[in-house]
Amino acid sequence: MVHTPTRPYVLFVQHGWHDTNRRMHRLGLALAEAKTEVIAPNLGLIKTWWRIDPLIEQVEQIAIATRDQYPDRPWRIVGHSMGGLIWLELLQRHPEWWTRIDAVSLISSPVGGADLGRILDPYRWGIGIARDLGTDRRAIAEHLARQVPMQTIASDYDGGSDGTVPIQCSQFRHASYTQLSGIRHDNTKDHPEVTAAIQTFWQTLPNPLVQDQNQDPYEDAIITELQAIPGMTDAHRRDFHQARVWATLSQGFTLRTWRHPLGIHHIFLADAANRCRFAGFVGWADTQGLYQQLTVIKQRWTD
Incomplete structure (x- = not known):
């Protein structure tokens, strides 16, 4: 069930690899409506280089505490790059949370597995965060997108990627797809066009799930x-x-x-x-x- 968009909600905004929460928090404030509670966990720049599981657990504890503090508020989730992957993993672990969710927006997230991660760790030995970034989570995303409204945003900066993540890597079935142009990966986290794209998606809520009608x-x-x-x-x-x-x-x-x-x-x-x-x-x-x-x-x- 999707909640009405005028109801006060909790907005989770999650930064990704080699980053802190500063600019994602700014995005959250730009998106927030009256009475919105913006939650922007800071995972620590250094910690994002090691393993994804401790980061998922950290966000999980914050989400549980937020749920207990605001038990009647629906959630909206925005994740940039690895931040989107963290939420995919977290929502797979907690299907009981799905009914709380108005919408999920992934920005420049390597859902299909980051090519940089596979290049740095071709045999998946577990070199730093590379193996976690190189993991294909498209099946997780597509399953979730059948249950809750999802948006994925990509930018074509150089004729095929945002300079870091290939456009194709951010695409998955059953999600609303928004493609921007000329915005580098690092700037998609708080660019005005990204803010506008998310707001446009939210205006469709509660919306029917995407049916992939244009796919051959x-x-x-x-x-x-x-x-x-x-x-x-x-x-x-x-x-x-x-x-x-x-x-x-x-x-x-x-x-x-x-x-x-x-x-x-x-x-x-x-x-x-x-x-x-x-x-x-x-x-x-x-x-x-x-x-x-x-x-x-x-x-x-x-x-």
Whole structure:
């Protein structure tokens, strides 16, 4: 059940990696309405470099205390970058909180797994925060988005990312998607256009859940299989023009591959108009499995 937007609410705003709460608190104040209680946990810049679980637990304790203090107020949640991932993990652990939530907005959050995290920790040994940032949480986000109104915001700063997180990495099914342009990752946390995008989303509340009406079901089915390949990580589209056709599929779609100078294999899906519809890569350990699964996809989606 979604609460009416005029009712006093609690607004959680959560900063991410290598950050403090200062600018997210400023965003919260810009978003707040009369009688809004803004909660902006400060996790500590140094602590965000180590592991995500202690950060989740810290936010969890604050959320529990806030729930006890304001038992009748609904929640609105805004997370920037890793802050959005923290809330995805937290809400997965606490489905009993879902009925309290008016809306969740993720800003520049690497839901599909940060490519930087996979590059720094290709074998997922647990090097600092890299493994946690590189984890694919798209299934968690899509499941949650079927239950509560969710928005994901990305910015195209350099033709495929906000300078840090690929646009594709922030996208997931069943959520309202807002794409901005020309705003770097660090500035999406409190940019006026981000504030306006969240306010516009809130104006639709209580809103029906997103039905993904504009998604080509054929394209979506192929992308779903590509995303399911072990080790697959969303990539920047900048190297799409270097890729060569590996397989031609039905309806004019093509699978294209490119090998990075460091030996990292990339896969792209292009539509009949030669537009990049998916970009991803796998680490060295998953290269053989990549081509095995691509062969299966080729057989399934070729006339």
